[in-house]
Amino acid sequence: EDGKYLRRDLYISAGVLSPTPSEGALEIDITGKFVYPGFVDSHAHLIGTGRKSLEVNLEDCNSIESLAERLEVDREVVRARGWDQEVLGFMPVREVLDSITTRPVILTRRCGHIATVNSPLIKLFSLEGLHGLDGSDIELGLLKERALEELDRKIKLSPGEVERAIHAGTQAFLKYGVTAVHSDDYHGIDYELLMQSLSSTTNMRIYEKFCVSKEEQLDLIKLGQQFETPFFNLRAAKLYLDGSLGARTAAMISPYHDSPAERGVLYMTADELRVIVKKADREGIQVCVHVIGDRALEEALKAFEGSVSESLKHRLIHVQIASEEQIKRMADQKLTASIQPIFADSDRIIAPERFGPLRMKDAYPFGKMRDMGVQLALSTDSPVESTSVIRSLTSADRFFSRRDSIQMYSSNGHILANNTDSISLKYGDRADLFVINVDLLKATQDTPAEMTFVDGRLVYRL
Template sequence: MTLKNCLVYRDGNFVKMDLNVEKGIFVDNPSEPLIDATGYYVMPGFVDSHAHVIGTGHKYGHVNLENVGSIEELLQILQAEDHGVIIGRGWSEEKLGTRPTRQLLDLLEKPVLLIRRCGHVAVANRSLMELTGRWREDGVFKEQDLEQLRKDLPSREDEKFFKIGQEHFLMHGVTFVHSDDLHGLSWENLKEILKDSKMRVFEKVYFPSLSDLEKFDDFGQISDRVIVKAVKLFADGSVGGRTAWLSVPYADDPSNFGTKLIDEEELEKFAILCERKNVQLCVHAIGDEALHMVGKVFSRHPNHRVIHAQLVRNEDLSLLRKSFFSIQPHFAFEDRHLIESVLPKNLKALRYPFLMLFQQGFKIAFSTDAPVSPEDPKYVIECAMKLGFTKQQAIELYTVAGARMAGLNNLGEIKSGFLADFCLYEKNPLDLDEDPVAVYVAGELVYEK
């Protein structure tokens, strides 16, 4: 295939040229069919270095609460739902003015589970808890308890939700997602879902114990577009859920330091086992105490990955120097209220130091953490530029950097010999107000507007 006379992105600019693709690779020589692409802009496909494809499908397939601004509006939306089990995602105290309670949700006659924006906290009503057989007096489920509750939900329809999530990534030009989907379903079910993926997926698999990882033997390529090559662990939770692990207590909860989800000895054993299996260990760590522990382990085990890194002590930077980072620039703006009112004033840590990490040469790549935030790269790039990244830097951190973090050195750029993942735009995509009209993975059309 040859696209004639298109405008191809190269190092921050567009160059008028023919784009040649053969057997899923960019090549130098033209081949059939010849397609007139005069006036079309071509960008490399975006690479999201940390998101949840099935979770993004849930956001659009269940009840999306991210724009709900009051408890009264929340109740109206839930009362209008006619599903047997009502699952909502995306609420936050900042928008609602308070946290929804079990007593409030008990007013509804159907089972209800409302998952906070961060995904680390949820509120269930009595009907939902009776349905699943899991009980909390206040209806609040956090971290591992929430993970167990999700497994007991009926009618999960994860294949449908994967396809919904995939479509939303593709429509924004994301051709490759480092995904984290093994929540509440079996690996065998997830593997079957992933085999039919249109886009590239680098799957990070969660294991509750070392013995589970020891027995797992499905690492590697499971299709031409899906590779399972990473392990996902949690060192702590989220700031909004008051479960990020801090060195000092939260400003609005003086007895709460957050939640430690793994200890240093166990984390080191995971790192050693991951190295033996030749896979990357990816650790969710947000609070400064969590980053300190992860830094100590990763200083002895380089080239593993930190996900988020929102609160980092200066003295821990040297420990984390040889690590990769999946970061979310937009959190510096979305979490502004939390930074000002929830984080303690005496917390001696750098807050959302994403630009500084980049400027000091740390290996970072951008991500959305969708469905926590919009899966649209334009949103992330705009936020990164507000932090001080240039547009070209932001694009590179959203393309080639994410590819290299997954061990793919032939992806994320439009050049001969690279994998042919690219997007066509009718207008200049650098204006950041356009989505692609066509998306290709390995030279195959996978999405058309």
């Protein structure tokens, strides 16, 4: 209690916690350290996180000279991620990219919902037909939402790239004591390769949310359950209803304050989503819906009316703006939510511009959601944000007590996956845990774990 709970008899035997050591067991002295159950990132992209570390990093890129220097790499197709027009100072459109490189390049914005490409890449993959899709403009080399997904289908990952991305992504989470991830990975990769690759992972527990856009694609989830292991779970569908705030593709009821001609991109209506929800209810599949704007949220709430959300824990992901009336309906429908409090810090400049002063009172309504009875779990949406636990906890301090945030980052993450296994470091609990040299009830400085264990195995050491 209050950070003073001590356990001096912590042993691991056959993958679970035991009151006594097993014969010949390795002993590790953790005197003075803190031990916590493994954390759960309730919404992220494992492969995307790994890919970020393998691609050109454009975070903090703030000039055309810096951009040109970073793109000067010898690759057949240069993939880069992390730019933000607010930091860069300009939009890296086709004309700009053509002036600094002759290599085919794809620059994905930090949010992952918009990208820019140059003329060599447009020619290489014949992208002219994507003009106009979700506001994409080929003349500008600007791809948005589903046009970007189409590009991913044209440039699929190889088995080697997938293997390297999963390894890098896993290490990025384990570094901070995250032992389970609700992941969304069906992007630019063949189905069989995805199933085989994720089901081969044993150093992390993966709750996969399989990305679908049509009712019949739910069958791929049932088919994929043959690949399940103790470390790979496939029981949820992920759907996009809108885009991102930074790209102005989040679907809004009223126009954007800083761009009155735009209201974002709505992927499907409530009627279209309801068909998918009803089949998912029949099949026992959890539905997780990406909603950032209040218009997308409204369509989701209508679609979930009458669903079996209480038993399946149907979920809303993000919810960056919501009225009190909408939050009440979330609670009444027993919907759960994966939220990213760190977005409130990352968006501190653009949010007031996008929403305007009147709507800011409804922005990032996480505390109100909790108070009104919506069950929440924390997440990073990595690679959009860092996998760092303490960064997310510090951002969450403005909404919740640190103790509540830790619960949302650990046990709630398993609950939202309909997993009722205990992870409270009691005897008999599975040994998913991490050791760190700071008290997470107080820590604010970014600190990695010293050791992380999954199923009793040491899978990461600083």
